Amino acid sequence: MDTDGLAGLLERFGLSEKEIDTYLAILDHGESKASTIADAADVSKRYVYSISEELEERGFVEVDDHAVPTVVRPVDPETVVERLTHSVEEMEPELQSRYTTTERTGEQFEVIKSRQTVLKRIEELLARAGDEVTLSLPASVLPQVRSTLEETANRDVLVLLLVGTADGDQIDAASVAGTASTVRTWDALVPTMLTVDRQHGLLAPSQILTSSTSDTRAIALSQEQLVPVLTGSFLANYWPTAEEQYVAPPADLPGTYEGFRNAVFQIALHQAADTRLEATVEGTPVGERDLPSTLSGEIVDVRQSLVRPATSTVPIENAFEIDVDGDRYSVGGTGAFLEDFEAESVTIRPLEE
Structure with a gap:
């Protein structure tokens, strides 16, 4: 020294x-x-x-x-x-x-150099998920995070899992059942990309997980302005191209969802089973629309690309319409600007005939 x-x-x-x-x-x-x-x-x-x-x-x-x-x-x-x-x-x-432990707030960026640390961060982020997860990763890595994925899905978190099978790995419905809300595969070397609850994200070249000699780097971040961009990229560029392998059965109703995409996902599943639904939506009218803070009515339409068949006009669109005493209102999630109503909470139940 x-x-x-x-x-x-x-x-x-x-x-x-x-x-x-x-x-x-x-x-x-x-x-x-x-x-x-x-x-x-x-x-x-x-x-x-x-x-x-x-x-x-x-x-x-x-x-x-x-x-x-x-x-x-x-x-x-x-x-x-x-x-x-x-x-x-x-x-x-x-x-x-x-000492008082508090979760750090504000912008956070971490450059990750090792495979083990990337896997550790994935496990940590999955464990803290409360509403939704999007995750793409190579098939060879799936066994190492499988149990955490299953635990996350069992907490009624919406988990969209995309598995890359470029190395010839065989993935079918039976092999991935229970790991996510829905699983798709793509015969390509997809990047490892994770987003959790619109707040936390991770992006890494797949080589950092598949090669012991890779000198690539991963980035973990917590920033509410950037994480939705990663989610949008996942839903628009990768999810539509992949092949659907597994979809979990619809959840029991009634159910209340603060994660809007999770609500849309359940609506799509139940409508595919020909179940008529009604919803109570709490939130805020968009723009200057004269609407109350709570709307209740029959769900008459859903627009989504989370599960097939897709019914949205663009891959990132998630919305539904409800009939309230003969008037139809469109409902969107956080940041909605085209719809009539921005939902903070959605309760779904079977429509009583």
Whole structure:
């Protein structure tokens, strides 16, 4: 370690630049007079007397003011390190007692260099999912995250899973049943891409997971403005092209969904089974439309591309219409601007005849 590196470490223990220069001069010269230390550190004798007392209080040096002139001698470095270590260890219990864990907010970006860390982040993000997940990954990686995917889907989270089978892996409905709400495959090397609840995302070249010698990097991010862009790319560029292999059965009704795509997905499944549905939607009218904050009525149309057959005009469109006393209103999710109503919560139930 060079002098700059040592100085940097000493700075972490609260020593200023001039204090560090003085202390290093004392170490270099051993027991010395103030004048010798002052010349070596390029400071005044008065400063040496002053700072030596402070260094003595911290346990770095000893000051013999009975001698004439006063001499300063360094404490054995091993003793200094032991004292510093003991002080740090004494702090830990009090620091822990005052420590409050809070989830970090705001923009977060992390560059990930290793395969294991990418897999760890995928597992962590899946475990925290509350509403929806989109995930594409190579088929060879699926066994390593399968159990976490199953746990996520069992929490009634909408999980859209796209598996790349470029290496000739065989995927069918039986082999992926239960891993997601719906699974599609694509005979191509798809990028590893994960989004969770419109807030958290991860993007990585598939090589980082499939090759032990890859020098590629992954990026994990938490930013509400960027994560929906990843979701839109997944739904528009990859999902429509892939082959549908598995779709979970419709969930039991009634059901309440704060994730709008999850609600649309369930509506599509139940309508495919010829179940007539009604919905209660809580949210906000779009624009200046004069509507209440809650709408209830029969679901008369759904537009989506989450499950086949697709009924939307564009892949990222998710919306439905309800009939409220003869008037039809279109309902969209977060950020809706073409629809009449922006939903925050959707409750679906069978229509009572």
